[in-house]
Amino acid sequence: MPTGYFSLILHAHLPFVRHPEYPEFLEEDWLYEAITEVYLPLVSIFQRLHDAGANPRVAMNISPPLCEMLADETLQNRYTAHAENLLELSHKELVRVTAEEPQFIEVVEMYIATLTTALDLWNNRYKRNLVNAFRELQDCGVLEIITCGATHGFQPLISTRESRKAQIQIAVNNYWKHFGRQPRGIWLPECAYEHGVEDLLKECGIEYFIADTHAILYGEPRPKFGVHAPVRCPNGTAVFCRDLETSQQVWSSEVGYPGDAYYREFYRDVGWDLPLEYLKPHLHKDETRRHLGLKYYRITKSEPKQPYIPAIASEKAASHASHFIGERIKQAHELRELHNGHPPLVVSPYDAELYGHWWFEGPQFIDYLFRKLHYDQNEIKAVTPGDYLDSGIPIQTQQPSASSWGEKGYFKVWLNEGTAWMYPYAHDAEKKMTELANKYHAPSEIERRILNQIGRELLLAQSSDWAFQIYQGTTVQYASMRFRSHIHRFNLLYEDLQSGNINEERLTEIESRDNIFSEIDYGIWRS
Amino acid sequence: MTSTIEAKEEINIEKIIGGVSSASFILKSEKPIEILPFPAEENTTEPIEEIVAEETIIELDEEVAKRETPLFKELAMPILPELEKENRLYLQMQSPKRIFLYWSVKTNAYKSLTKAFGENAGGYTLVAKLLNLTKETENIFPVDGEGSAWFDVADNTKYQTEIGFYSPSRPFVRVAFSNEIETPRMSPSPNQDVSPVWNVSTMQFAEVLESSGFTQDAFEIALTSHETEDSNTATETIYARITGEPEAKFAEFEMNELRSVLLAIAGGVPFATIVDSVSAELSAWLSLNPEVFEAANVMAILQETFGEEFGTFVENAETETTGVVFGASRVNFGNVRSRFSFPNSKTSSRNNF
Numbered sequence: 016m017p018t019g020y021f022s023l024i025l026h027a028h029l030p031f032v033r034h035p036e037y038p039e040f041l042e043e044d045w046l047y048e049a050i051t052e053v054y055l056p057l058v059s060i061f062q063r064l065h066d067a068g069a070n071p072r073v074a075m076n077i078s079p080p081l082c083e084m085l086a087d088e089t090l091q092n093r094y095t096a097h098a099e100n101l102l103e104l105s106h107k108e109l110v111r112v113t114a115e116e117p118q119f120i121e122v123v124e125m126y127i128a129t130l131t132t133a134l135d136l137w138n139n140r141y142k143r144n145l146v147n148a149f150r151e152l153q154d155c156g157v158l159e160i161i162t163c164g165a166t167h168g169f170q171p172l173i174s175t176r177e178s179r180k181a182q183i184q185i186a187v188n189n190y191w192k193h194f195g196r197q198p199r200g201i202w203l204p205e206c207a208y209e210h211g212v213e214d215l216l217k218e219c220g221i222e223y224f225i226a227d228t229h230a231i232l233y234g235e236p237r238p239k240f241g242v243h244a245p246v247r248c249p250n251g252t253a254v255f256c257r258d259l260e261t262s263q264q265v266w267s268s269e270v271g272y273p274g275d276a277y278y279r280e281f282y283r284d285v286g287w288d289l290p291l292e293y294l295k296p297h298l299h300k301d302e303t304r305r306h307l308g309l310k311y312y313r314i315t316k317s318e319p320k321q322p323y324i325p326a327i328a329s330e331k332a333a334s335h336a337s338h339f340i341g342e343r344i345k346q347a348h349e350l351r352e353l354h355n356g357h358p359p360l361v362v363s364p365y366d367a368e369l370y371g372h373w374w375f376e377g378p379q380f381i382d383y384l385f386r387k388l389h390y391d392q393n394e395i396k397a398v399t400p401g402d403y404l405d406s407g408i409p410i411q412t413q414q415p416s417a418s419s420w421g422e423k424g425y426f427k428v429w430l431n432e433g434t435a436w437m438y439p440y441a442h443d444a445e446k447k448m449t450e451l452a453n454k455y456h457a458p459s460e461i462e463r464r465i466l467n468q469i470g471r472e473l474l475l476a477q478s479s480d481w482a483f484q485i486y487q488g489t490t491v492q493y494a495s496m497r498f499r500s501h502i503h504r505f506n507l508l509y510e511d512l513q514s515g516n517i518n519e520e521r522l523t524e525i526e527s528r529d530n531i532f533s534e535i536d537y538g539i540w541r542s
Numbered sequence: 543m544t545s546t547i548e549a550k551e552e553i554n555i556e557k558i559i560g561g562v563s564s565a566s567f568i569l570k571s572e573k574p575i576e577i578l579p580f581p582a583e584e585n586t587t588e589p590i591e592e593i594v595a596e597e598t599i600i601e602l603d604e605e606v607a608k609r610e611t612p613l614f615k616e617l618a619m620p621i622l623p624e625l626e627k628e629n630r631l632y633l634q635m636q637s638p639k640r641i642f643l644y645w646s647v648k649t650n651a652y653k654s655l656t657k658a659f660g661e662n663a664g665g666y667t668l669v670a671k672l673l674n675l676t677k678e679t680e681n682i683f684p685v686d687g688e689g690s691a692w693f694d695v696a697d698n699t700k701y702q703t704e705i706g707f708y709s710p711s712r713p714f715v716r717v718a719f720s721n722e723i724e725t726p727r728m729s730p731s732p733n734q735d736v737s738p739v740w741n742v743s744t745m746q747f748a749e750v751l752e753s754s755g756f757t758q759d760a761f762e763i764a765l766t767s768h769e770t771e772d773s774n775t776a777t778e779t780i781y782a783r784i785t786g787e788p789e790a791k792f793a794e795f796e797m798n799e800l801r802s803v804l805l806a807i808a809g810g811v812p813f814a815t816i817v818d819s820v821s822a823e824l825s826a827w828l829s830l831n832p833e834v835f836e837a838a839n840v841m842a843i844l845q846e847t848f849g850e851e852f853g854t855f856v857e858n859a860e861t862e863t864t865g866v867v868f869g870a871s872r873v874n875f876g877n878v879r880s881r882f883s884f885p886n887s888k889t890s891s892r893n894n895f
């Protein structure tokens with residue numbers, strides 16, 4: 016038996032952003048950047064670790080909206096064009112920096128190499144569908160893929176039981192579509208939990224969920240092992256909670272690894288640094304500057320910023336991985352002593368997008384981490400929550416406490432003075448959805464289409480991302496527009512259905528835009 | 543679980559007038575009811591309005607939109623529907639200390655009231671009741687027919703709200719009631735597992751909390767580990783031993799703040815920093831007798847009272863970090879109770895990442 020267990024959990028999620036009605040759309044870049052910087056590198060690293068026999072074990076949530084976007088042909092084609100454009104700019108940049116700024120040659124060459132590899136993997140190995148890649152990694156034992164809310168709906172702020180359950184059941188159905196099996200675990204959106212959620216999870220066949228630290232520490236009764244062992248709700252659903260020490264080591268901008276002076280600086284991007292005329296062929300048609308993903312500087316401790324040196328950054332990532340493992344071994348010994356020999360479990364959940372997008376060297380860190388865990392020590396064993404449950408280690412029964420992983424630990428990020436206006440509309444739609452599901456038991460084909468689309472609009476309106484972005488103060492206009500659009504479309508379709516005067520052209524247009532969950536069945540909302 | 547049931551319509555004035563009133567329709571307060579002004583300045587009875595930032599991230603190209611079909615334009619300019627005027631009352635928990643209510647009342651509720659009471663209806667006022675179901679108390683606030691409000695509340699408590707017509711001398715006429723919510727506790731449970739397999743001593747649980755990063759909770763739990771059952775009494779006892787003053791003397795201060803001071807002193811924070819960080823009243827009192835708050839003395843008394851192991855979770859107390867994280871996340875570190883967080887200080891806060 017190892018001294019302790021370690022469970023890395025990555026939460027990969029982006030809101031469903033797909034605008035076929037426009038030839039280009041700024042917010043679609045979120046997906047494209049994440050594919051280049053996060054998903055492709057992670058897939059590639061996990062595959063290499065597996066091929067090398069390093070036996071990584073990672074739990075990864077790939078949220079239903081992300082699965083749907085990754086599997087969408089329109090977005091796949093647009094990403095291909097995006098990546099090709101970036102590679103073209105990189106080649107152009109190599110010529111320019113060779114003549115004008117030779118200190119950046121090395122970093123530009125790095126971009127050319129990684130983008131070339133990425134495009135090759137994208138087109139040839141994964142056939143432009145990364146869902147297939149993740150599924151292969153699960154099937155070969157590297158990943159334990161868990162699900163999430165259907166559209167990342169914040170469970171405690173949804174008003175009806177039917178709508179709460181629909182978020183989970185539709186996610187499970189979507190998981191079956193993409194991964195061909197039942198998910199064992201779920202990443203509750205924003206780790207938002209309140210008493211009763213576990214009953215819905217159990218009804219949908221979910222064995223465990225991820226919650227924040229105080230869900231267990233403030234639970235009833237006192238947890239014997241604190242946050243370093245899972246608990247089971249009285250209904251048997253297991254709960255794994257976040258270890259703060261590892262969160263801080265990676266996420267803190269003050270003491271976290273990503274703040275190292277040799278790591279890549281996120282905010283200096285050629286999209287803002289180079290002359291507009293030069294960049295124009297690589298911008299959208301509106302010729303507005305934006306992040307393009309080519310960043311040449313390291314964080315540096317003081318101005319001026321120094322050129323990024325990939326080899327040194329890579330060494331740092333290796334060094335940080337070693338340090339991380341050393342700290343885990345130390346932590347495991349201390350906890351094991353405190354717990355009278357009981358092996359501790361350290362659960363470390365992070366946004367997947369931290370690794371590669373915000374922390375460029377993050378995927379390398381993961382690579383080194385699992386290599387060193389495998390080759391350099393035998394005290395810490397990497398497991399998934401499912402592995403832990405299968406181990407047969409006894410688990411205490413406890414009623415967890417309401418909580419989220421958002422700022423201040425509760426629901427303020429999503430329910431506040433700036434977002435409170437959203438909930439009466441969302442709740443009204445939730446009530447109407449169940450009324451419709453109860454009313455229509457044998458709909459005509461057109462009625463079924465409209466009922467399913469009404470369901471999609473409700474789900475998209477419930478996405479916690481909109482309230483988050485409004486609170487965050489970034490992309491406020493877009494987030495607000497998205498929420499309003501889905502409520503608007505819900506009501507247009509609702510009124511059509513109620514009046515019996517269905518505008519099929521409009522229905523078809525809305526279906527073509529908001530095409531998430533082709534498998535949806537509105538009957539899920541029935542009470 | 544917080545009820546997720548939509549507000550239920552309860553009014554049936556005809557039944558009340560017909561003498562068929564029942565307790566489920568008419569709630570009488572057992573205590574005299576005082577109509578209060580609306581709580582806290584930030585609370586509002588204004589209809590909920592969208593707050594839109596001035597920035598414009600996407601601008602729908604109007605020229606393009608004009609060239610497109612009416613359908614394109616219709617979908618590009620989303621309009622929020624007017625919500626039906628119905629009896630709607632919904633309560634949501636924002637945090638253990640703050641909850642949110644929105645409501646609307648059917649216009650015919652007023653008509654029914656007038657029809658039922660005739661000229662006497664003038665004595666009635668539309669109010670919202672905030673019911674504390676745990677303590678069985680209630681507060682009443684005059685409201686408009688539609689609006690929203692934030693309430694400062696207690697943690698670990700059940701709440702429900704009602705909208706209805708109130709008259710000082712007549713039965714309350716309930717129009718609708720909301721779902722129930724329960725605010726969570728903001729500290730560890732006082733209860734140990736009844737199973738001996740999972741039972742953990744108080745001091746060991748304090749160490750478990752410490753190992754999980756919840757140092758202040760660990761400290762408070764540790765204070766209850768010996769002789770006394772509650773941390774307030776324990777805090778008073780410790781201060782009495784440190785200062786030689788009677789325990790009753792310390793009741794005038796906030797106990798959380800007193801505990802924070804103990805933890806900070808034991809953790810090696812300079813006394814001058816502590817004095818600058820606490821409330822004016824406590825600062826003045828601490829400054830009267832600084833020598834007794836020397837760290838070694840305080841630690842010795844804590845260990846004398848609670849045992850040698852008490853010191854394990856006040857070691858290495860200097861590290862404290864801010865709440866800034868990499869990326870766009872708003873991930874919480876707020877429940878990492880900082881060793882040196884002072885409840886009344888403007889500058890201090892929990893260790894919020």
